[in-house]
Amino acid sequence: MKKEIGLLVLFVVLCLTVCGIELIQQLRVIHEFQLAHPNEVAPVVQLPRFLSQANLTNTGNLIGLYGVFSLGLGLVIITGGIDLSVGSLCALTGIILTMGVTEWHWSWQIATLVVLAVSGLLGFTHGVLITRGKLQPFIVTLCGLLLYRGIARFIAGDSTKGFSGAEGIEPLRVFASGKLFGIPAPFAILIVLSIVMWFVLHRSIYGRYLLAVGRNEQAARFSGINTQLVTASAYVIAGLLTGISGIMIAFYTNSVGPSNHGNFYELYGIAAAVLGGCSLRGGEGSVVGIVIGTALLLVLQNLVNLLGIPSSLNFAVMGAVVLFGVLADQLFKNRAAKKTVRAAK
Amino acid sequence: MSNGPLLSMRGIGKRFPGVIALDNVSLDIGAGEVVALCGENGAGKSTMMKILGGVYQPDAGELFMDGVAVKINNVTDSMKLRVAFIHQELNVLDNLDVAANVFLGREPKNALGLIDFKKIHADTEPLLKRLGLELSSKTPLEKLSIAQKQMVEIAKALSLNSRIIIMDEPTSSLTLTETDRLLELVLELKKSGVSIVYISHRLSEVEHIADRVVVLRDGKNAGELPKADICHDKIVSLMVGREIKSSYTASTGAKTPGFFKVRNARSSRYPARTVEFDATRGEILGFAGLVGAGRSEIVKAMVGLDNAGSAEVTIGDERISINSPADAIGHGIFLVPEDRRGEGLVTGMSVRENTTLPSLKKYSTFNLISKERERKVTDEQIKSLNIKTPGGETLVLNLSGGNQQKVVLGKWLSMNPKVMILDEPTRGIDVGAKAEIYRLMRELADGGGVILMISSDMEEVLNVSDRVAVMHEGKITGILEREHCNEENVMNLAVGKTIAAAKAAVN
DSSP: OOOHHHHHHHHHHHHHHHHHHHHHHHHHHHHHHOOOOOOTTOOOOOGGGSHHHHHHHHHHHHHHHHHHHHHHHHHHTTTOOOOOOOHHHHHHHHHHHHHHTTSSSSHHHHHHHHHHHHHHHHHHHHHHHHTTTTOOOOHHHHHHHHHHHHHHHHTTTTOEEEEOOOSOOOOHHHHHHEEETTEEEHHHHHHHHHHHHHHHHHHHHHHHHHHHHHHHHHHHHHHOOHHHHHHHHHHHHHHHHEEEHHHHHHHHSSEEOOTTTTTTTTHHHHHHHHHTOOOTTTSSSHHHHHHHHHHHHHHHHHHHHHTTTTTHHHHHHHHHHHHHHHHHHHHHHHHHHHHHOOOOO | OOSSSSSEEEEEEHHHHHHEEEEEEEEEEEEOOOEEEETTTSHHHHHHHHTTSSSSSEEESEEEETEEOOOSSSSSHHHHHEEEEEEOEEEEESSBBBHHHHHTOOOOOOOOOSSSSSHHHHHHHHHHHHHTOOOTTTSBBSSOOOOHHHHHHHHHHHHHHHHHHEEOOOOOOOOOOHHHHHHHHHHHHHHHOOOEEOOSHHHHHHHHOSSEEEEEETTTEEEEEGGGGOOOHHHHHHHHHOOOOOOOOOOOOOEEEEEEEEEEEESSSTTTTOEEEEEEEOOOEEEOTTTTTTHHHHHHHHOOOOTTTTEEEEEEEEEOOOOSSHHHTTEEEEEEOOOOOIOOTTTTTTTHHHHHHHGGGGGEEEEOOOOHHHHHHHHHHHHTTTOOOOOOSSGGGGGGHHHHHHHHHHHHHHOSSEEOOOETTTTOHHHHHHHHHHHHHHHHHHHHEEEEEEEEHHHHHHHHHHHHEEEETTTEEEEOGGGSSHHHHHHHHHOOOOHHHHHHHHO
């Protein structure tokens, strides 16, 4: 819990910093204005753009989109695995969705079902290859990354697909990119899914099994846990969550370019999960951590945009923050370990 | 060589935060002497040896080599003084061959600045001969047994011209014959003038080879025994500081012979051989045999952990089918595996989470776990097993070996075992905790359980078991009744003789 609270504090501090910097920038502009035009009425201080309706909605949308697949990725990471296919799967599901409702004339219900079936099934395939086939998760999902991207590009004939011409998909659009109860729908969906996943990971038997398998698969097996089932199911859940977020992302961007849609999303997800306290060694991580980790990364991007930092530095800022976060975590851990050793003796 | 001891450690003190590991400890090692260092876990043996090996620096005290004061600041200093340390966990690289391992880190170079393979092989071969290893120096390490890998470490020590070789629990993973071979080797090395510091929990080995026993207790010198006085009871009484009787306690509970029947048990290690035996309800059935006899493998097959293995199991009158560990657990057949940290426990989880892991359904409603109920059962187990832990939320990795083993036991005891299989239950556990574990096993048997205990410690097999099944190369060669349980019978069966032959051999 301590780690999550620390992250939350970091998150709040980051938000306040963005607001603060914006205010200072405004004050400076006002000051300069007053110096230049001492007789005119100076512009009043305005709400920082970070807190504007448009920015909050957009950031909320993005946190929702990224958060949903990060949850799935986090689960896989907790089993000690990895899923590199998230971005390509987003592209594939995006293409299936857009082409389904425009060119193949599916209803939105059918399209949704197909997308979830495809993403769930691919997750299941990953799971089977990794548990039964004893292949390394990195390799299996790396092949997925290449494979699904290629298939998406092939199906779409390498051209960008949109929703124009689709009929009767409004309900899905509202659900995927509108507002629910006055908050951005993806954010609302993320909150609902996070609550469900919180119970699954932190309160259910299955969640305990996941953590045990991630920490020590042998010991879990000796305790009568079907470790293959537990591991494989994590990939299925990750697939399904990626499917859900794939639908929302397609509506958010409103067009799907198969060659770059969802590029690097798996890396955002991994970064978010790791920042949120998941260990790539497995067995460690929390839902709250993953969600705050995602939010932190996206607010950071927002900061880069709002503060006029060259957007070419975007990745560099993110990389530096994740590195800093992981380093700080390791430092705390070392200190805690020394403390327990002292207490035990 | 001077008349004094080769090495003398005087008044060594070492503190760790919050604990005094060594307090004014002294140790002399003569040239060509085998000194056994004994003591319970945490007595300071390893710390003392790590100071000699240069891993730790002492806070107080002095070291003299040939009467000259020396300082050992790091491992290199120790190597320069020709001290070699053979750790319990072997430090060899499986992907290299024997010679490369022997010369690791100090490879001779040829004219091109590359490794001079001719020289390292030429230098390694005679060492292997000296150790009686019938191996080429080009054999990759991954093809060697643990005993052979250990020999490679000894070869390395010899190639460094070591005067003192420290061996920390060298026999803990060796078979009986391999152990004998190692002990012989220790005596040979001694003859050639090498001094050995021998750390072992196995007192019979100590009796066999030691010229002198130095016992540590709670970081202090507890006493020494000269060659003539070395015997099991005296060592143990110095270790624990009081006389203790270690002997067989007969069971008092009711017996139901044939309660647990195993037929056609087959493991993937010996697919062509089958094992069958009946175990009595209320008894402790020991499983003796050489390491590699297939004992662990057969019990793993019994509890569904060997996908290629199988077994027909009957409890009471019920024939049960076991295809997975969950099936075995569902029928009350539990395994306490040999590898505690690797297989018995999720060490990164708390005592509570480990205790309830196999029985979470019992503590859940609609698949949601009640921590309250978990805590209750965990606290019960901590209390009844006397587990020394700050609490149920402490991570298992912060507990000592004996307490970790108790957590494994607690996890199964909370589930009312019918058949409890313990594989090397006291390996690496100190004398006090050992006795507690034996008592628990006996209580469980008297309470109507079937206990199967695999052990490579002869003393343990003979002291704890009501009957002893002895295995040899995948088969049970005989089951000894209590009155026939003695070392000779067990050994004879373990090397493959029949019961009749074994008894005849004794008579």
